[in-house]
Amino acid sequence: MALGPRLDIRQSQSLVMTPQLQQAIKLLALSNLEIEAFVAGELEKNPLLDSGSAPDDLPMADGIDRDVDRPTLSAETGSSDDLIGQGLGVGDSPLDVDYGAETFIDDGPGDRMASAHGTGSGSGSGMDALTGGSGEALDFDSFANPEPSLQEHLMDQARAALSGMDLIVAGQLIGQIDPAGYLEANLLETAHALGLPLCDVERVLGVIHTFDPTGVGARSLSECLALQAKEADRHDPCMARLLANLDLLARGALPQLRRICGVDEEDMADMIRELRGYDPKPGLRFSSDRAAPVTPDLFVRPTADGWAIEINSATLPRVLINRSYYVELASGKQDKSAKAWLADCLASANWLVKALDQRQKTIIKVASEVVRQQEDFFRKGVAHLKPLTLRTVADAIAMHESTVSRVTSNKYLSCPRGQFELKYFFTSGVSNAEGDGAVSAEAVKSHIKTLIMAEEPHAILSDDTLVDLLRAKGMDIARRTVAKYREAMGIGSSVQRRRQKALQGKAA
Template sequence: MALGPRLDIRQSQSLVMTPQLQQAIRLLALSNLEIETFISGELEKNPLLEAPAAGGEDGPMSDLPDFDYDAGNGELAVQAEEGGADALIAQGMGAADSPLDVDYAAETFIDDGPGDRIASAERSLGSSGMESGGGYSEDGPDFDSFANPEGGLHEHLLAQAGAKLSGMDLVIAGQLIGQIDDAGYLEADLLQTAYDLKVALADVERVLAVIQTFDPSGVGARSLSECLAIQAKEADRYDPCMARLLDNLDILAKGALPHLRRICGVDEEDMADMIQELRGYDPKPGLRFSGESAPAVVPDLFVAPRADGWAIEINTATLPRVLVNRSYYVELAGGAHDKASKAWLADCLASANWLVKALDQRQKTIIKVASEIVKQQEEFFRKGVAHLRPLTLRMVADAIEMHESTVSRVTSNKYLSCARGLYELKYFFTSSIQSADGGEAVSAEAVKSQIKALISAEDPKKILSDDTLVDMLREKGFDIARRTVAKYREAMGIGSSVQRRRQKLLGSRAA
C-alpha cells in the first residue's frame, strides 16, 4: 500500500461551546440583581441595545409564560414555548435576526402581581416622592442614611480622643485605637507600642485607661473579664464579690454555682443577682458601630395561593428590561459603506437579538423549574416545613425534561417569596429519611423541625438526650440514627443535653 497525502471527507457531530452558548449558560445561574449588572455592561458595549425608561409605556422585557394550577387533577400546566434553555442552546439561534416584537400596550400584561404592584406604586407617586407626608426628597427616604450615622468604631473613638487628649497622648491614643478590633477589644502589646513610640510604658497604660472610659462602655479591653469589669465599674457594681466572679468566668461557664458561691463569698440570692447583672452587659461593645450592613435578599419569584391552585410570578420590580433599537440599526446601516462597519453592525445586531432571546428563555426556564418545585412541595406551602418532601435535582429535571445541570443553575442564587417567608430555591432540595413504619420517606428538614420542636418543649428538669430524641422520633415514624440526630442538632446551633441543662440552670437561677 502506497503512502502519500490524500483528502478525505468525514461527517461527525460535536458540541461546540460558542460564546452565545457560554453566555446563555452563565445567565441561568445569575439572580435578577446580577442580571441587572450584566445588562448594564452590555448596554455600554452594544449601541443597538436600550433599556426602556422606568414607568414608561414599555412593558416587560418579554412575554413570560402564563401558567395555571389545576386543583382538580393536581397538575401545574405551564403554557410556554416547547423546550427550555437546553432546546434554545441546542438550536443555535444566536445569529437569528427575527425580532421579538411584543405589543406592550396590550392587555396581556396585567398589573396584578406583587412585582407589578411595586412598579405601579412607584409610578403613582410620580415626582412628588414622600415630600407631602414626611418631607423626604423626590426619591423618597434614604434608609441607608439611618444606618451607622456616627461612622465606624475607630472614627467614633478618635473623635473622643481628640476632645480629651492632646500632644503625645493623642499620638499614643491613635496608635492604640488603630489596634482595636471590630468587637472593641485591644489586640496591641503595650510594651511593644511603648517601644515603637519611644515613650514610657506608664504613659501607654495611662492613655489606655482613658480610652477605656470612652463610649461604648467596655471598649479597649484586652479580655472578656476586663470588658465586663469596665462595664461593672461604670454601673457602680464592681465590688470584691463581682471582681472574684469576673476572675472565674470559666467556672461560671461550667455551671459549678456552689463552688463559685464559695469563691465569691455570697449566698444563692446574691449569686443570682450578680449573674443577672452580667447578662445585661455587652461582651462585644464594638459591634454596634460595625460599618458592615447585611446584604438585602430580594426575591426572584413570588408564590401566592389562588382558589384553584398557585400563582407563580417573576419579580418584575428587579427584573431588568432590554430592547433592540431597530430604528437606530436602520440609521447606522444607511451610513455603513465599508465591509468592516457592516460586519461590526451585523455582529451587534446578532448579539442583541441573542441576548433578548436568551433573557426571554431564561425567565421561561425559571418559571418552569419553580412550577415543578411548587408542584412537588405543595404540602409545604399549605401546611409547613414538617410536610417538606425529599426532592433532588434529578427528580425535577426528569419531570420537566431538562438536564440536571440546567436545574442546578436555575436554582442557584434564586429566592422565592411565599406566605411562609423567603426561601432559597435550593432549600426545597433535601435528602430523605426512611420512615420507621416502611411508609413514604420524609425530608431531612422535616426531621430537623421535629427535633427543634421536641427540644423547645423539653422540661428544664428533664433534659432530653440524643438517645431519648431517637426514641421519640421513632414513635413519630422517623427511622433515624443517634449520630444523625447529633449532626442535625449541631447544624441548628442547639447544644448537647449537658450544655442545655447548664444553660437552663443558670437561666433559672438568674431569673
C-alpha cells in the same frame, strides 16, 4: 498503501459551545439583580439595545405599540435547553416587545397598593410623589448618613481627651481593636515600637477604657465586664472574685462560686442577673457591615386553582431593540467592516432578548415543578418538607440536571411562609419507620428544634430520648444523626442546656 505524508479531508460532527450558548447558560445562573448589572454592560457595548424607558406618549423605538398583547410566560413553553438546538436566528422574529406593563398580576404589596388606589396620570398623584415620577420607588436608605465605624468613634473621643504623643499612642492602640471591641495588641511590643516606657502606654489604655462604649479596649472578657461593672458602680470585691472565676460560672458550679465570693444564694442570683445585663462584645454596635436585603426573584401565592408563580419583573431590566436606529445606520454609506459590525450588533441584540425571555420561562418551569413537589410545605410548614433532588425535577420537566442546578442558584422565592432560596427545597432523605426515605433532613431538624424548645427545665431531653421521640413520629434515625443536626442548628447538648436553664432560673 504508500508510506509517507499526505493531506486528507474528513467530515465530523461535534458539539461546540458557541459564545451565544455560553451567554445563555451564564444568564441562567444569575439572579435578577445580577441580570440588571449584566444588561447595563450590554447596553453600553451595543448601540442597538435600548433600556425601554421611553415616555408613554411617544412610540417605542422599534415601532411596536405599548398596548399590544404580549405572550404570557408559561411553564410549558420553551426552556433554555431549547437554545442548544437553535442557531443565531437573525431572520427569526425578534422578541423585542415592550415589557413596560406588568407581565403578571403584581410584584408585591406595593403593586397591590398602587392598583387599589389607582395610578393617576397627573403629576400630583400619590404614587408620583413617592416615586418622583420615574415609576420606581425611592431608596430611603440612600438618604441616611453613614454610621461611623468603631475606630472613627474612638478616635473622635481620643482627639478630645488626648494630645501630642499620647494621641499617637491612642491611635496605635485603637487601630488594633477588633470589631468586637477587644484590644489585640501586646502593650510591651507597642511600647518598644514607639520607644516609650510601658507605663505610658498603659496610662493611655486606661484613658481609652473610659471611652464609649463602656468595656472597649479590654483584653479579656473578665476585663470587659469589670469595666462595665465599674461604670455601674457594682464592682465590689464579691463581683471581682466572680469575674475572676467566669469559667466556674460557665460550668454552673454555683455552690463553689458562692464559697469563693462569700455570698449567699440570693446575692449570687443578683450578681448573675447583673452580669447578664452587660454587653460582652461592646464594639459590635458600631459594626458597619449591614446585612443587605435579599430581593426575591419569584413570588408564590395561593389561588383558588392552586398556586400562582410569578417572576419579580420589578427587578428585571427592560431590553428593546432600537430598529429605527438600525435602519438609519444601515441606510448610510458603509464599508464592508462597518456592515459586518452592524450585523453583529443586531444579531447580538436579538439573541440577548431571546435569551432573557427563555431564561424567565425556564425559571418559571423549574419553580412550578418545585412548588408541585413541595406543596405540603407551602400548605402545612417545614415539618412536611419532602426529600427532593435535582434529577427528580429535571426528569419531571425534561431538562438536564445542570440546567436545574443553574436555575436554582442565587434565586430566592417569596411565599406566605417567608423567603427561601430555591436550593432550600432540595434536601436529602432520612429513612422513616417504613424505610421509604420519605422524610427530609430539614423536617427532622424542625422536629428536633420543636421538641427541645418545649422541654421543661427539670426534664431536659437527651439525644437518646430525642431518638425515641422521633422514632415514635415515624423517623428512624441514629443518635449521632440527632447530635449532628442539633449541633448544626447551634443547640447545645443536654448538659449545656440543663446548666443554661439553671442559670436562667437563678437570674430570673
